[in-house]
Amino acid sequence: MPIPSGILLHNIIENYLTTQAEKSLLRFLTCGSVDDGKSTLIGRLLWDSKVLFEDQLANLKADSQRIGTQRGDIDFALLVDGLQAEREQGITIDVAYRFFSTDKRKFIVADTPGHEQYTRNMATGASTADLAIMMIDARKGILTQTLRHSFLVSLLGIKHIILAINKMDLVNYAQSTFHAIKADYESFSTHLKFDQVVCIPVSALKGDNVFNRSPQTPWYNGPTVMDHLETVDIQRDLTRKPFRMPVQWVNRPNLDFRGFAGIITSGTVRRGDLLVAPTSGQTGRVSRIVTFDGDLELAMAGQAITLTLDHDIDISRGELLSAAQARPTTADQFEAKIIWMHEDPLLPSRKYVLKTGTRTVPAHISALKYKININTLEHLATKTLKLNEVGICNISLDQAVSFDPYEENRQTGSFILIDPYTHATLAAGLIDFALRRAENIHWQSVDIHKNARAALKGQHPFILWFTGLSGAGKSTVANLVEKKLHSLGRHTYLLDGDNVRHGLNRDLGFTDADRVENIRRVAETAKLMVDAGLIVLVSFISPFRSERAMARRLVEEGEFLEIFIDTPLEICEQRDAKGLYKKARAGQLKNFTGIDSPYERPEDAEITIHGATESAEQAALTIVNLLANKGLIPQA
């Protein structure tokens, strides 16, 4: 195309760019079973919106000839199937994002390949989408997958659905087929919380009712897929909600400026508005809305701004600045739905890290109520959640956080759970409501403190935590150490794994979940004893790092010493004092540490004893000497 020169060109382009500058943005998700035509539809949208470059087109034409399924015609699915190779290499692809735009809107499409990881992938894609296209093969109608996808989409709070009844060309564009499927879906989806479901008869392959109204469906007078994508209104909802802004960063270029930077997640804010920092309850009025491009009078959901207030109140990162008249909930316990996203299953009572908004706090699952079978929506009792399972639970936090129910606000009602040790993202969560019970069980304050109790005994209380394989020699060494401490006039108590399992932990087995609970109870008990002024020796296999770290965190810095009895598995197995290894090898004992259950070696133990080369007596001496050197006990 010859390029017009000078003024003329500038006018054309300027007009074009002016319209482009007013475009809005829509993020949507496509869902469907394999071969329903998802890739074909996305390819068709890219094609018809002309985002493809010439070299890509040339490649596409060549590939269609070579490997296409359309006998040399263009196979649109090839445009988006580029991830196949990676899938075969076992690389996890959760979501692929595609971009295209028309004169009215820019679109970001989340495409979620892979069916094994479907729940996790769909949740990820849906979390940022405002609309979902649900693909149906007209020949097959509504399938279990359709129900599952619809449930997940509704769970993640998407309100707008396009039900694309695809492959209409293969059912002769029959009106009756379309209406039957539409009626089916409508009766089922009334249970779900959608605002709007638009059913459209399409052929992704031939382009019917995708961009252009199809002459093949004269009986259909609703919008085409693109008509609806271009006009659906999603932003209005957000600005009508109360003002919320999680503080990301406190901006202090100099002593005179203290600004709170964040992105407005809902509502609007004006100069002079009264805002509250909900965790402290302090309020202040907005004095400036600062941006790089100048101060604003008014800012709204979606804008990244920096606020200053008319007087100094104590606000740091993590605070959820809110409209003072419409405050969020602030609580340290709530009920939530969680979607488990990691190969390691959920273990109730294990410590996790929870991030909501810009706040990160330690958390644990205080009760796992049930899981939901996402195909049937049945509630099932469970003790754990595995990858791709959805459960309802109570979550308990070390500090209170501010939030809104997810139903009301997707940004301020969502969270992720992070493993404090590996830092992996384990789960996505959606908050239902606060649990008020926590407020009624106040911590009893007592007048006699740990220091007072310890002083009466004339000693420093602390925990010696012995960890290692079964048969490593933990109990033998711990016993000797206790004897030595006793003879030095120390007040001690030895908590031994086997003994505790006869009483306090009689109800627990050896699954990962039970092991975690086992350790939690012992750690809490040891903590109470330290509080009582005692020196506590704990002799437990305690195979998981995160549990040992949890125990360490319960007491003060320096009050926890981890002693790793590092005896190789072969030697423990040779010794086999209790005959347990033999049983485990014979398959009579399940979940036996070192055999079919992992032992995670400590990386930061205060003392490591080489059980294969050191005698128990030597080991006990080493430990007692170290305690004396640290000043925890008197020199012998």
Add this chain to the structure above:
Amino acid sequence: MVNVPLQEQCADGLIHPYWRPPLVNRPASPLTHLQQLEAESIHIFREVVAECRNPVLLYSIGKDSSVLLHLARKAFYPSKLPFPVMHIDTTWKFREMIEFRSKTAADHELNLIVYTNPAGLALGINPFIHGSALHTQVMKTEALKQALTKYQFDVAFGGARRDEEASRAKERILSFRTTTHRWDPKNQRPELWNLYNTRVQPGESLRAFPLSNWTELDIWHYILLEQIPIVSLYLAKERPVVERNGLLLMVDDHRFPLNPGETPQMRLVRFRTLGCYPLTGAIESTASTLPEVIQEMLVVRTSERQGRLIDRDEAGSMEKKKQEGYF
């Protein structure tokens, strides 16, 4: 409003921008797509800076880097950038790029780090002699790893976009690198809502891509609206070029070894991407203003990586480079 006077922008190496009202002054109507992209990028910058110990912005001097830098300045305004800006200098960049780099650093008072692989320098790595693969490996990939290790950065901002290439479509906004700076495709984390998990073990690091959801057109459009200065190599001008392997290469300095019978010709060309001059193909074009560039882009439509030698050089190339630590 913080606007650089127009005269200054007409100075050497800079383009004359088209004036537009800044994006942010239209808050009453729904946000436009560029406003939303801008806000998302700013959010990513702030999250990473709030949670990480020692960030750095990788600055390649190209148009995406210019946008990245502009967004970073917006994110922390009125504070200065709370992190340094680092350029991995292969010593084979266009001269104009280096001038532009100095000017940008001075204008914005950047804490600029320029790093070159000393071993590569000592060996005299030369793309004309050693080929693009080795040059890129030593002077870019290795150099970047060395620099990240040397300065102990735990997170590096980069300007990569998901629309650049099919394999990038699935990239996370935060991408994890092992202690040896390798990208482990099996060990990436799901990203939901706008909740980013920035935690890493000691020695591991992150790459953060605030421009993930921008397209090439968005970038150009934003540059135009925000009057962001860019290197003038993006605009058409008569330049001395020779044609090799179907690429138009610019003879930028005396190090360009001309083959017998080869003489540079003055042709009206511009660049769609910028890198090392011996590896970056020009396109013939008359687009000498930004609107013309956009116009041409809408009409010509060849995807931008076509002008880059490194992509064609070896099979599967982008993916492989990334695993090795190339940005």
